[in-house]
Amino acid sequence: MSGREQQQPSVRRASNMHAVRLLFVTAAMFGFGFALVPMYNMLCDALGINGKIELKAADAAPVDVDPNRTVTVEFVTTVNGGRNWEFHPDQPSIEVHPGKLYTVTFFARNTEDHDLVAQAVPNIAPWEAAKHLKKTECFCFNQQPFKAGEAKDMPVVFMLDPELPPDVDRVTLSYTFFDVSDIAMKPN
Amino acid sequence: MAHAHDAHAHHDDHHHGPDKGIMRWIKTTNHKDLGTLYLFFAFTMFFIGGLMSLVIRAELFHPGLQFVQPEFFNQMTTMHALVMIFGGVMPGFVGLANWMVPMMIGCSDLALPRVNNWGFWILPFAFAMLIGTLFMDGGAPAGGWTMYPPLVLQTGNAFPFLIFAVHLMGISSITGAINVVVTILNMRAPGMTLLKMPLFVWTWLITAYLLIAVMPVLAGAVTMLLTDKYFGTSFFTAAGGGDPVMFQHIFWFFGHPEVYIMILPAFGIVSTIIPTFARKSLFGYDSMVYASASIAFLSFIVWAHHMFTVGMPLAGELFFMFATMLIAVPTGVKVFNWVATMWKGSMTFETPMLFSIAFVFLFTIGGFSGLMLAMTPVDFQYHDTYFVVAHFHYVLVPGAVFSIIAAVYYWIPKWTGRMYNEFWGKVHFWLSAVFINLTFFPQHFAGLAGMQRRVPDYAVQFTDFNVISTIGAFGFFVAQFIFIFNMLSSCFGWFGRKQGLPDRVWEGAHGLEWTVASPAPYHTFEDPPQFSDSEGTAIHDEAVAKA
Ligand code: HEM
Ligand SMILES: [Cu+2]
Numbered sequence: 001m002s003g004r005e006q007q008q009p010s011v012r013r014a015s016n017m018h019a020v021r022l023l024f025v026t027a028a029m030f031g032f033g034f035a036l037v038p039m040y041n042m043l044c045d046a047l048g049i050n051g052k053i054e055l056k057a058a059d060a061a062p063v064d065v066d067p068n069r070t071v072t073v074e075f076v077t078t079v080n081g082g083r084n085w086e087f088h089p090d091q092p093s094i095e096v097h098p099g100k101l102y103t104v105t106f107f108a109r110n111t112e113d114h115d116l117v118a119q120a121v122p123n124i125a126p127w128e129a130a131k132h133l134k135k136t137e138c139f140c141f142n143q144q145p146f147k148a149g150e151a152k153d154m155p156v157v158f159m160l161d162p163e164l165p166p167d168v169d170r171v172t173l174s175y176t177f178f179d180v181s182d183i184a185m186k187p188n
Numbered sequence: 189m190a191h192a193h194d195a196h197a198h199h200d201d202h203h204h205g206p207d208k209g210i211m212r213w214i215k216t217t218n219h220k221d222l223g224t225l226y227l228f229f230a231f232t233m234f235f236i237g238g239l240m241s242l243v244i245r246a247e248l249f250h251p252g253l254q255f256v257q258p259e260f261f262n263q264m265t266t267m268h269a270l271v272m273i274f275g276g277v278m279p280g281f282v283g284l285a286n287w288m289v290p291m292m293i294g295c296s297d298l299a300l301p302r303v304n305n306w307g308f309w310i311l312p313f314a315f316a317m318l319i320g321t322l323f324m325d326g327g328a329p330a331g332g333w334t335m336y337p338p339l340v341l342q343t344g345n346a347f348p349f350l351i352f353a354v355h356l357m358g359i360s361s362i363t364g365a366i367n368v369v370v371t372i373l374n375m376r377a378p379g380m381t382l383l384k385m386p387l388f389v390w391t392w393l394i395t396a397y398l399l400i401a402v403m404p405v406l407a408g409a410v411t412m413l414l415t416d417k418y419f420g421t422s423f424f425t426a427a428g429g430g431d432p433v434m435f436q437h438i439f440w441f442f443g444h445p446e447v448y449i450m451i452l453p454a455f456g457i458v459s460t461i462i463p464t465f466a467r468k469s470l471f472g473y474d475s476m477v478y479a480s481a482s483i484a485f486l487s488f489i490v491w492a493h494h495m496f497t498v499g500m501p502l503a504g505e506l507f508f509m510f511a512t513m514l515i516a517v518p519t520g521v522k523v524f525n526w527v528a529t530m531w532k533g534s535m536t537f538e539t540p541m542l543f544s545i546a547f548v549f550l551f552t553i554g555g556f557s558g559l560m561l562a563m564t565p566v567d568f569q570y571h572d573t574y575f576v577v578a579h580f581h582y583v584l585v586p587g588a589v590f591s592i593i594a595a596v597y598y599w600i601p602k603w604t605g606r607m608y609n610e611f612w613g614k615v616h617f618w619l620s621a622v623f624i625n626l627t628f629f630p631q632h633f634a635g636l637a638g639m640q641r642r643v644p645d646y647a648v649q650f651t652d653f654n655v656i657s658t659i660g661a662f663g664f665f666v667a668q669f670i671f672i673f674n675m676l677s678s679c680f681g682w683f684g685r686k687q688g689l690p691d692r693v694w695e696g697a698h699g700l701e702w703t704v705a706s707p708a709p710y711h712t713f714e715d716p717p718q719f720s721d722s723e724g725t726a727i728h729d730e731a732v733a734k735a
Contacts, residue, residue: 015299015374022366026404033408036438037423041431049501080427121426127499178427183420 049127065099066162072096073160076174077106085111085118087177090153098132098162106139106154108177110146118144119180122173129171132164143180205710214309217301218710219286220603222308226283227596229311231672233275234589236319238665240268245627245661248654251646261644262330263322269333273450274357275315277584280592281453282307282364285392288599289368291701291708292386294377294717299370300363307363314356321346332642334439335410337424337432341417351414358403365399368392377700379719383477386699386727387470390477391456394484398445398452401488406442409435433498440491448487451551451583452480454591455522458544460699461598462526465541466533467696472525473728479518479525486515496567505564512562516555523552538694539613543594546586546621554582557632572642575635581628590620596675598694605687605707606678612670619667626660698726 043049073096075089086109096102110116120140124130139154146152160171206212206221213225243264247255256264286304290297298304321328326344329335335350343350372393376385385393412423413435422428424435455476463470470476492500492508500508526548535541557579561567570576601607630653635641639650646654677683689706700723704712 011374015370018370018374019300019303019366022369022400025400026362026366029401030404030408033405033438034412036405036408036441037412037434040434040437047501049504119427125499127501176426180427183422183428 063099063162065097067097069098069162070095071098071160071164071168072170073102074170074172075104075106076172078174078176080176080178083112083179085109085177086151087175096160098160098164101136101157101159103155103157106156106175107151108144108146108154109151110149113148115145115147116179116181118146118177120144120175120177122175125172125174126168128165129160129168132161133171133173134159134161140175215305217297217305219290219297219301219304220708220710222304223283223285223287224603225308226279226286229308230276230280230283230592233271233279233315234668237268237271237276238668240264240271241661242665244268245658247644248646249658250655251648251651253645256644258644259327259330262332262642263328265642266329266331266333267319267322270318270329271315272584273333273446274354275311277450277588277592278357278361279311281392281395281450281588282361284388284453284457284592284595284599285364285368287603288701289371289389289392290375291704291712292389292699293372293375293380294700294713294719295371295375296711296714298367299375300367303363304367307360307367310356310360314353314360317349317356318353321349324349334436334443335413336439337413337416337435338426340413341425347417348414351410354410355407358407361399361403365396365403368396369400372396377713377716377719379724383474384719384724384728386456387459387473387476388453388456391452391459391480394480395449395452398449398484398487402442402445402449405438406446409438409442412438433495436495436498437491440494441488443494444491445484445487447580447583448483450588452484454547454551454588455480457591457595457598458526458547459522461540461544461594462529462548464598464694464697465538465544466530466535468529468533469698469726469728470525471528471531472521475521476525479521482518483515486511486518490515493562493567496564497571509562509564513559516559516562519555523548523555538597539608539610539617540594540598542614542617542621543590543597546617547590547594550586550590550621550624551583554579554584554587557582570635572640573635574631574639574641577641578628578631578635581631585628586621586624593620593671599701600675600678601689601693602701602706602708604678605689605705606681606685607689607693608674608678609683612674616667616670616674619670620664623660623663623667627657627664628660630654630656698723 072093074093075091077087077089079085079087086107088107090105090107094102094104108118110118122138122140124133135156135158137155137157139156144152144154158173164171206216206218213221216222216225241264243256244261247253247261286298319328324345326346329340329343329346329350331340331343340347372385372389412421415421416423416425416430420428422430424430424432426432459470459476490508490512492504493512496505496508530545537545557575561570561576561579597608597613634650634653634657637650637653639646639653673682677685681687687707691705692702693706694702700713700717700719701708703717703723
């Protein structure tokens with residue numbers, strides 16, 4: 001305390017004001033940490049750099065099919081958290097022509113003895129392909145309820161648009177299934 | 189201690205010494221007392237964190253599992269890092285700032301002494317909470333000090349304690365930082381302009397700004413982890429539309445400035461010690477200040493070099509690669525300035541000088557391995573290997589930790605009025621220098637050959653490197669007791685150590701702290717000193733040239 005007593009009142013007032021200003025900076029930076037979340041999301045959306053695909057149907061207006069170009073689309077499935085549900089694509093990969101719509105199916109079975117709600121989260125590699133993969137129908141658009149033991153065949157209808165960068169000849173579409181029973185039906 | 193202090197009614201109190209007994213330490217608002225407390229706390233944490241690292245090294249002595257289960261091993265790597273960073277290095281530097289900043293700028297105490305007391309006493313609670321998690325169901329946090337989700341969300345009962353401990357450490361650092369900024373900018377002795385401040389004061393000013401800018405971001409990030417786990421938010425949970433990589437971006441926005449928080453005060457310390465024992469003023473004072481400031485600025489735009497492998501666009505990888513390499517320029521300026529300060533100096537090699545020279549040499553090795561890691565294409569090979577472990581231990585142990593040790597050797601005669609034992613100081617230095625290199629140099633090779641970090645077991649071809657590393661680690665740990673005893677002897681006058689040193693303990697030392705008695709009285713500079721031209725010119729080389 002003694003040091004403080006010794007200070008001239010003017011220095012003391014200036015110091016206190018300064019400390020308060022810095023506290024505001026601290027609070028602002030705390031807010032900034034949270035603001036980074038929408039900022040990153042906007043940046044990724046604008047640049048399409050996250051391998052994320054929109055979780056809603058794209059209007060894939062028919063375009064000129066490019067029959068001379070063939071791209072391999074591979075399908076990968078994972079179940080989050082080491083659960084042993086069955087979840088696999090009915091075909092490991094297909095050859096597609098950009099501009100044409102294709103339908104593929106995925107099989108899933110809830111091997112647990114209780115009902116659950118699952119949500120599939122898609123991701124695309126390479127990331128450049130993400131904004132060129134247009135899906136008109138996908139089981140990932142909605143949460144999927146499963147009864148105990150229930151099995152489903154789930155379709156995906158998609159097309160690669162012809163703007164896909166020319167050096168991309170192989171696209172991997174991956175789905176991870178999450179158990180969202182706890183947070184089910186809440187809009188994210 | 190028994191009489192209740194009225195904060196405003198003990199005007200003549202400062203002519204007395206400190207209170208007696210334990211209450212002195214609990215209630216103290218004196219910057220020297222708090223500096224001492226911070227330093228004792230930091231070295232206690234170095235000891236605990238050191239024991240954890242010995243568990244790690246013992247397990248890695250041979251391939252296969254010998255002593256501990258993988259789960260416990262992971263708790264050790266996580267806790268070792270958290271304890272060393274937030275409990276050892278950062279409070280160590282805050283302790284030095286407490287002791288030295290007021291004495292260097294010629295004011296009687298920090299600007300907000302109550303806040304200072306509070307900032308310190310949060311820490312024992314934070315670390316009791318953190319270390320207490322070792323005894324909980326599910327054990328301590330084991331997902332790495334970087335707390336990446338989704339892994340960290342699987343932590344057991346320890347999870348909320350981890351988060352709150354981080355919050356408390358953050359509050360403590362921020363209060364300390366605000367105090368330092370306010371003190372330096374409002375309370376300098378007349379005549380001490382900004383560009384005449386000792387470099388330790390400068391680097392701490394910049395460090396304090398970094399702390400104010402990024403500790404709240406860390407607090408935000410861990411708060412988001414907390415709500416993701418308990419309140420159903422999905423900031424980082426993919427199932428709800430969040431993104432785990434987002435956490436890495438936010439964490440490293442804090443994390444890279446954090447590594448400079450741990451090294452800038454060290455730059456200040458060696459910039460103080462080397463001129464003293466080279467008996468020359470620091471070469472390129474202005475460039476040192478500008479280099480520190482540019483390092484601090486650049487540290488905000490390089491964070492993604494920790495995440496080259498997450499799948500960033502090429503343009504992003506290039507940007508972060510070049511920005512990172514840019515940091516080597518101001519860092520190089522500093523290293524050249526230290527060397528130029530020694531050039532043609534009348535050097536002597538007392539223990540603080542030995543540690544400072546070792547700092548320059550070994551920190552630079554860490555900087556070079558950093559440059560290698562900064563190259564995106566090769567980082568794909570090095571990332572998450574022991575090469576990274578070697579890199580950051582070179583900058584943190586013979587870097588930050590050596591600088592703290594050097595600072596304690598350098599200033600302890602001023603603090604206690606008793607010289608440390610030079611012979612044992614030198615023994616301590618050489619053992620430390622040898623063992624620290626034995627510990628960490630082989631890890632470069634193990635990493636380049638493909639040994640991953642954070643694993644309790646490894647392929648047999650890495651055995652030799654790990655054996656050497658473990659021997660070095662145990663040797664280094666044991667050698668530190670020489671230091672502890674040497675310093676405690678100066679504190680308590682063991683082995684018949686007598687007080688009675690001149691004010692200017694080192695004849696080549698300059699700055700206001702050397703104009704007060706040794707040991708420094710409980711209250712110094714109650715009346716602001718005049719910062720004399722001779723003291724100033726000794727600190728600032730340009731002024732010498734003009735004089
Ligand atoms: C020339 C200066 C430096 C450069 C170019 C540099 C570069 C890097 C890079 C690229 C990485 C990431 C490696 C990877 O994970 O693959 C890294 C990791 C790290 N660096 Fe540095 N660094 C520098 C200086 C420092 C300093 C001064 C410190 C601390 C005092 C430091 C502490 C760390 C730490 C703690 C990590 C590892 C973090 C973790 O993953 O746990 N670095 N550095
Ligand atoms: Cu970094």
